[in-house]
Amino acid sequence: MNKQLLLTILSILLSSSSLFMMIIAVDCILSSTEFNRFYELAQSIIISEPKYRYRNVLILINSFQLSPTQIHLNIRELFELSQNLYLNCANCVPMIFLFHYDIHSLYNWLSEAILWLNQRFSCTIVSRFADSEKVLHLRPVIKGCLELNEIYWPKSQQDFDQLRISPLQCDLNQTIINIVINDFNPYSDILDRETDIKFGPSTEKNLIEILMMKINSRYRLIDGFQNWGKHENGVWTGSVSHLINGSADIAIGGFSITYDRSLVIDYSDITMVDEIAFISRIPELRSRSWLVIEPFSRLLWFIIFISFILVSLICYLIPKWEIHDNDDDVSVRYRSILSKQLLAIMVNQQAHVLMLTSWKQRLILIGWILCNMVLAISYSTEYYTLLALVQYDDPLLTKDDLIRVTQMNSHHFFTLDGSVVMDFKIIDSDGSKMISRNLEENERYNVMQLEEGFDRIANDSRFILIESKASFKFLIKTYAQKAMLISNDILATDYLAIAFRRRSPFFDSFNYIIRTCSHYGLTQYWLNKLILFSETANVDEYSISSIGTAAIKTTLTTDGLKIYDLGSIFITWSIGLSYSFIILLGEIVMKFIVKSKKQYQSTNNKKMKLTTIINI
Known part of the structure; x- marks a missing residue:
């Protein structure tokens, strides 16, 4: 040829x-x-x-x-x-x-x-x-x-x-198979990491035990140290590295199927289709320490302050232009009470206006009175509403909620170190790119295990964990000490499988058994059974998590009005009282100083007259 x-x-x-x-x-x-x-x-x-x-x-x-x-x-x-x-x-x-x-x-x-x-x-x-x-x-x-x-x-x-x-008649005669594992509940659970690594109750434990029984084999676990496999500087690390160099035959632990990994290892049929969701703290009761300033927004308070300054300035300048020089004493007395009048109007108190006030000044004061009538009624209505109905933080349930807090820069997103969640940037949508950008900026907060993430959320409600929804359901029951809220929206789908080294002799035998278990729904059955019969870590908090947003109490009957809810009023009153006391002391001191000066000047005048008479 x-x-x-x-x-x-x-x-x-x-x-x-x-x-x-x-x-x-x-x-x-x-x-x-x-x-x-x-x-x-x-x-x-x-x-x-x-x-x-x-x-x-x-x-x-x-x-x-x-x-x-x-x-x-x-x-x-x-x-x-x-x-x-x-x-x-x-x-x-x-x-x-x-x-x-x-x-x-x-x-x-x-x-x-x-x-x-x-x-x-x-x-x-x-x-x-x-x-x-x-x-x-x-x-x-x-x-x-x-x-x-x-x-x-x-x-x-x-x-x-x-x-x-045939691979279906595989018999390894008790040959030991090396399995690299990462802790990822409820799919795999590692017990006693410090000595001999052992399987905890998990779905993949059930699957591996069936595999070992069918092929007449035993297994030895290798700790993957929570590294599923990263491609860094041209070298693979973690579980993928174990498979490539032959130190392990199989990799488990919620192993996600990715394109880069598929180039160097083999995957079994899909064992579980998982959903990527996010979890946050159950919305908390908003602080009422400074309830006195909450009826109005910061912008409105700023506008009121600027308006007060402008009106005071205008009312100060008008008499300066209109009152003649020989009326300086009246002008000074009038301008000295302008601010008091404006403040009196603002707090809905009677304001005494001098009869010599010009029509321009009266128009300004009438406008100020009308504006503050509306503001006072609005403020009172909103304040009493806030006292009667307790306010909770907005629940985070949808992708739009996640995008909203991203735009506000009020929360930090994080996930597992090396998780496929970090690949959100490849999804062609503005929302996913915003979420991915937040994840990248907060990558330093990523954790090795989901349990660490739950602890972080429990300690600081500003953190949001993005990962497996099945894992969230399991850990909310078995680990969480604070009530958590799982999102309704699904951000992505994660396909899990068992990973094999390239051209593994066990692949066909194992994959047939894995396919059979998945076909008959055994993996999903094991997952549901594990969640159902696991011990609850905190019954009260878990019951709140199970109810979800329905657990948020918003009635006066349920929560009641507490004395510390009125604390901001007493604080404001105390500040005003202290300010008045300081002003009173200042007036007394100033009056004493003025009186002393007058006495001093009177004494000097008498001395000068006496000296003049003597000289004459």
Whole structure:
């Protein structure tokens, strides 16, 4: 088969819409130029093109027509390039190599090569030599799901039967499987982190125990330290890192399916479709310490203050323009009582106006009186309403509520460290981008465990936690010491699954059981049962959380008017009384000073007159 025909077959097979594709490379493939050309083309199509990346690919290398000398000279280069292609291909099945070479020589060479070949590389070598055909398997899967990290040379029918066992008949004979876990209730719960890690009651514990029973295996837990997997500086950390380097076979703990992770690990079928919601404190009773200033907004109070200054200034200037110089005493006396008159009108008291007040001043005072009549009635009505009906903070139930507090910059959003919630910025909507921006600005508040988040909300109602709705329901009952309110709106959907290392021998066996449990609703049943029968941490607070916004009391009968609700009135009265007392003291002191000055001047005048008389 010539080179052009080979490349044509390769392009056609890879462009096929079939789920399984076969790539056939024959005799000429080991010539240096064409050898490299083939792998460049295969890598550009299989690896670079997303639509081909996840198709099943079989690469068959046929070199039967090459001599043993040619094979010996090129075999290392062949395996190095094949290994690179295989490891970068998501769904490539183990390659098949056809050699016209002695099986013992191939076995000896492969025994040395296994030391430098990547431990995730597996293949099958078929040897046709001296009228016999034999086969070698590098890291094959036997007994349905048991991967051997060695060279397997089947010689008997029983040996071949081991390779043909279906994954559904997997039997690991009590082999230990390493599972990396993160604490994420109610899906997974870690007990006794300081010594031997143990499973607490959780949905994934039930699933893992069924898996171990079906495949006759045991498991060992590895702590993921609340790091599901981050891609930082080109390196994966956390649970994903354990799967990539082979220190763990499975990763659990509410493992979210993301595109970046799917490039380096395999996911089972979806175990749970979770909802991303947010949780906050049940609306609290607003402080009534300064109820006296609440009837009017800050803007209205500011306008009243500015109006008072302007009216005082106008009334001060009018007599200065109209009263003649010989009426200075009257002008001073009049201007001295202007502020008192305006204040008297403002507090709805009688104001005595001098008869010599001009018509301009009277018009201003009449306008001031009318305005303050309306203000006084409005203030009294609103104040008595606030006294009679207690006021609560607005409940946060919808996405619009979340956007509103974001715009007001009154609350801080946070989530789990490394959570998929931080990917809200990829959602193309203004609201999601605003929420994402708030999350990024407050990333320093992110927590390792949801329980820490509940503690933060309990201590400070300005914080809002965004995460799994199922986890919120579970922790409100089993952990929360303060009443919490779960949102009605759903911000996003989170798909959870079990994560496997790439080409895991357990994948097919486990995934079949996982699919069966999900199909019959066992995972949802376990979740509901866990929430229902878990012990309640705080019965009173949980009952309030269960009722939700209906628990907010807004009647005088329920709450009553308490004496400290009138505290702001007494404080204002005390301030006014203190101010009046200070003014009184000031007037007494000033009167004493004026009197002393007059006495002093009178004494000096008498002395001067006496001196003048004596001199005369």
